[in-house]
Amino acid sequence: MGAFPWHGRGPVVALPPGMRCMSSNLYKIPTLAKNNTCSSLRGARSDYRQLQRFSTSRTSQNGALDRTRNIGIIAHIDAGKTTTTERMLFYSGFTRRIGDVDEGSTVTDFLPAERARGITIQSAAITFHWPPGEVDETSGPQTGEQNEKAPRSSYPHTINLIDTPGHADFTFEVMRSLRILDGAVCILDGVAGVEAQTEKVWNQASTYRIPRVIYVNKLDRDGAAFGRTVREVSTRLGVYPAVCQIPWFHGGNGPFVGVADAINLQGLRWKEGEDGRTVKMSNLEQLEAEEPALAAELRRARIALVELLSEHDEDIVEKFFECEEDHLAVLPADIIASLRRCVLDQSSRIVPLFAGASFRNMGVQPLLDSVVNLLPSPPEAPDPEVSISGVKGGLRDLLSGDLIVEQSKKASVPAKGKQPKRKHGALQSSSRDAISKLQSCALAFKVVNDAKRGVLVYVRVYSGSLDRNSLLYNTNLQISERAPRLLKMYANDAVEVDSIPAGHIGVVVGLKQTRTGDTLVSYSGNKATPPEPLISLQLRPIAVPPPVFFTSVEPHSLSEEKRMHESLALLLREDPSLHVSVDEESGQTLLSGMGELHLEIARDRLINDLKAKASMGRIEIGYRESTLGISKPITKLFDKEIAGRKGKACCTAVVEPLDEQSTPQEQDEATLLDETYDGNQIIVRAPGLQIDRSSRTDEETSPFLPPGMDTVTFRTALQNGAMAALARGPQFTFPMHNTRVTLTINPATDLFGNETTTSALSSAARQATAAALQDVQFGAGTTMMEPVMNVIISVDEASLGSVVHDISSSRGGHIISLDEEVPLAGTDAAGTSESALEEEAPPPIDPSRVYAPPDPFETPSVGEEIPAAASRPRTIIAKVPLKEMVGYLRHLRSLTAGRGTFVMTVDRFENMSAQRQKAVLTELRGGF
Structure with missing residues (x-):
């Protein structure tokens, strides 16, 4: 066993610093001078971008697209998303040093509010290459007979990564990022397991049919339980975890030192205190001599992995029989290919699972290899849904002309039933001509108001190429805008480019009207308005969730009111999950959002960034009076x-x-x-x-x-x-x-x-x-009346009793019904359409059939399996006074361990009881 720079496949030779070995291919990467105080982060990014030029050649787009990954990092808050992203950037050569969340020196958390709080507030897009090197569309596992068995991680790939927030208040930020991704990495806290926000973003990713891999982080911390987390994945997320790595604890119960790879049957060990670029690799024979218990568990992990894949993939069964039914003899390349087929298959419930400790620089390079090897490229991703003239279908059907022909047939039928063949043929011909002249189709998934660059519109290009100075038609607003500048974003830094090819993510600067969720198309001939039916083309829009937290916004003076409303309009363009309304009775301007932290960040943006002279105060509830x-x-x-x-x-x-x-x-x-x-x-x-x-x-x-x-x-x-x-x-x-x-x-x-x-x-x-x-x-006499809200609360079975008691006793509400189904008209409190998921709910997974390695110091309480009934979703429909719903979101999260969500609408006014009326009047009079 020896120390080698990470190369992803078994040890070959030790390389000098600055070189990378993968199989028989050597790649030159920039020297990472971490201790060189004269080198700056900006200089490293400049060198890195010179090495990785953004190719805009039309002839190389198709080849480079196969070596492109659009991925997102999703997880509960404080699971290690930003920390893992920093290691990815460091090992890829994008940065010279590893940023720290606590120090506020990370690349992706660049907002002052993010660095002050140590959390991610807005998703950040960044582009790097893995393995380090320039993407060459002429090389790869698809070309040459000698490369058939070479893994995809042997060739440089372009990775467009989005680091998303983990706090429940910023669920909409995750939603608008998820919908344009091709794959995702779900990070779990090895101590806390599957947490509330993890379940929420997992369901959202399932709605958009996004292939995923799971990374169990923080295994170096006290109380980490990898086996328990694996079982929670099966019970709470409803998938079969394909355990590809198991943790390596020194001596079986010592500190976390590395992982054992069940795919390649080798141990990967990192030295404590180093930057993680050097890894010691041991084959199975060496592990048996040094760590016999770990070697025995690794054999069981390989057997369980092959058995699980055999239940869902026929090809791996044939490979298993070719190896004379020896689980250990199945080639790693065959296992990776089987895992990839299962990940890309929407009907499969298998999700690869990896282990590591990002803060200790352990396990990130194998995770990057799995991103390249297992997650899909843009052509392999599920076909995004489009709508054109009321006809829904896939984008590939639109580009091939099939969807246009169907729309033409529907539009060409007259009211009296007469259908001239010549006119129908002319419609088909014009539709095909229109689609053939479509230059690009993009989706604006995020709008940011940057103080230096102005309004930045983040777009995902789905077809063609979005060129600089092209005229973009907004099919939602029915207007045309020119794109004077295009950027490729590197967190808060950017490089100006001439075009953004299909499958990539970029930024358009200079658009004055475009909002989040708008579809942008460009048409040859530089015409302001594209022909029918392209003017009605819609890429899947975002369902904006209803607000659940609200406060008032008051200008400091009447002269500042106009400025305040202009700033609020900019804020709404950035974040459609914010709502602004004016109370007709009190005249207050009400700002509504997804939670207390969400409105706190909105206030900071309003006052500090947009320079509006306003303040946030209490909500004035409109009471009524009625005769008796x-x-x-x-x-x-x-x-x-x-x-x-x-x-x-x-x-x-x-x-x-x-x-x-x-x-x-x-x-x-x-x-x-x-x-x-x-x-x-x-x-x-x-x-x-x-x-x-x-x-x-x-x-x-x-x-x-x-x-x-x-x-x-x-x-x-x-x-x-x-x-x-x-x-x-x-x-x-x-x-x-x-x-x-x-x-x-x-x-x-x-x-x-x-x-x-x-x-x-x-x-x-x-x-x-x-x-x-x-x-x-x-x-x-007369009596006071108060507004009563119709509230629909979604909780799990374990929290049902405490929430019902709180509503009926502490908040003066009354329960209308308890129902296991979720009657939210297809939208939950996070705004996610779950109708597709609830129509055909898969059967629960028996955790006893899931392989999970034993945890060191495991106790019955830690290793106890979560009963399926405890995590079963329940719905409470109640009528609750509006006064009691102010600030209820935070209380509900504390009652349900963060898993409870709710939506509410105004129902009616109801008479108040004498006791409640007295309490409200006392509060309105200032306690006297």
């Missing part, structure tokens, strides 16, 4: 001069409660108005008012009405007066709700000719209604 009894008929005479003109009118009002059980008023000829406004019913009656409908005009008149006044003006004046009185309750000054007002006017006694004006009628109706409300207050 019927008033006596109250008559009021208005007799006063208004603006120098005498006004006189009389009106009688009766106020009573309005609810579902109240009997409706009888309609007769005397009823001029019977309508409901804002939860209140207003009835206007004028017995004896003779209406003349014989006029040539549409106006209804009456001889009893004052001159120049028609019935429409008459009842509108009375209605406005009643509404003005209902806007302020008699006891608590809140607007009235569930109140019926009946206004009665006798034309003979209550109207006074020219003295009765519209303003006089409104004033009389207002005074009569207000007096009737006062009469109710001194009689049956």
Whole structure:
């Protein structure tokens, strides 16, 4: 056993620094002078980019596309996503030093808020090559007979990597990144196992049919349990973990020193305290001599891996029989090929699983090899769904013309059933001509407002090539914009390029209208508008999740209000999961989002980056007031001069409660108005008012009405007066709700000719209604009402009892139903469409059939398997007062270990109990 620079396949010869060995191929890489204080990070990136020039040649795009990987890092918060990304950049030669999250020196976490909190807030895109070297489309495992068995990791590949957030508040940031990826690496904390956000992003990746591999991190920490984590993968994520590596603990129960590779039957050991570039490799015979227990477990891992693959892949069964049914004799290349087939097969539930400790620089290089070997290239990824003129299909069908022909047939059928053959053929021909002239099709999946470069639009190009200065047509907004500059992003650094080929991720600078989720197409001829049917082309849009946390935003002065709303518009363009609304009652501007941290970051962006002079405060809840009894008929005479003109009118009002059980008023000829406004019913009656409908005009008149006044003006004046009185309750000054007002006017006694004006009628109706409300207050009284939300909470079985008790006892809500199905109309609290997943739910996996190596110091509590019933999803439908839902998200997460989610909509206003009314009034009065 000897020390060698990492090369991915068995040891060959020791190389001098700066050289890399893979099989028989040598690749020159930049010297990583970690201790050289004179070398800067920016200089290393410049050298790296000179080595890896971004090729825009049309002839080399297809070859380079096979050696391209668009991957994302997904995980729960603090699982090690950014730490793993930093090691990937270091080993690929992109950086000269390893960044540290705690020091705030990482490449991908470049925002001040990210470095201050030590978390990822917005996804960062970065491009590097693995193995280090320039991608050559003429070489690779697909060319040459001598390279048939060579792994893909023997040849340099371009990796476009996106480091995504792990906090639940930034789920939408993960969603819009996932939808444009071809593969993903799911990182698990070896101590915590499968956590709440891991399950959420895993389900989102399943929705978009993204192939994945799993990396169990932090195995160097105390309490790490690799075997327990493997079993949790099967029970909580519902997949078969194909254990490709097992942890190597020194002496069986000592510190974590490396991994044992079940594919290549070798041990990989890193030296503690080094940068991880040098690894000691041992074959199975050497392991048996040094670590017999590890060697025996490695044999069991290889047998379990081959057996699992044999259940889902027929080709590996043939290889197994060719090796005379010897599990250890199956070639590593055959196992890798079988794993790749299972990963790319959407019906397979096998997911490769690897081990490591990124902070200790262990296990990252084999993970990079697995990304290249197992995850798909853009042509191998699932065909993205598109919609064109209402017809849905795959992008490849669109480019081949099949989807266009289907759309043409649908559009060419006339209403009367006549279908001229010539016209149908012309439609097919024009559609094929249109698709043949389509230069590029891209999806804007992220918009960032950069202080130096302006608005950056991140795009994934799906077909053709997006060229600089090309005219892009936005099919969502139906506008055209020119792309003056194109960038290839390296976290917060960038390199300007002339074009972005298909399958790659880039940035367009200078687009003024494009938002997150818009589809961009370019068409030959440089026309502003592409022909039909391309103007209706839509790549799969993002379902924006409903907000669950809200706060108010107030400008420091009226002069700053316009600036604040402009800044909020920029913020919404960046992050569509934020919502801005204006409360009609209080006049407050309300900002809603996915959680407290989400709004805190939005506030920082609003004040520090966009320089808006505003502050966030408490939400003012709009309470209501309702009558508890019927008033006596109250008559009021208005007799006063208004603006120098005498006004006189009389009106009688009766106020009573309005609810579902109240009997409706009888309609007769005397009823001029019977309508409901804002939860209140207003009835206007004028017995004896003779209406003349014989006029040539549409106006209804009456001889009893004052001159120049028609019935429409008459009842509108009375209605406005009643509404003005209902806007302020008699006891608590809140607007009235569930109140019926009946206004009665006798034309003979209550109207006074020219003295009765519209303003006089409104004033009389207002005074009569207000007096009737006062009469109710001194009689049956009034009560406060509060908005009640219809809440749908999704939890697991283990947390069901505590959440139900909290809703019914602590928050004054009542449970409507408990149901195991999720009736969210295809959208969960994270905004993920799960209808496809719930239609054909796969059967649960028996964890006893899953291979998992024993954990050192394993106890029954640690090794206990999670019962399937405890993790079964349950849904609670309840009605809860809005006041109790302010800040509920954080409380729900604490009750459910972070796994609970909810959505809510306004249901109605309900009367408050005396005890609750007293508590709310005390709070509104400042505790007095």
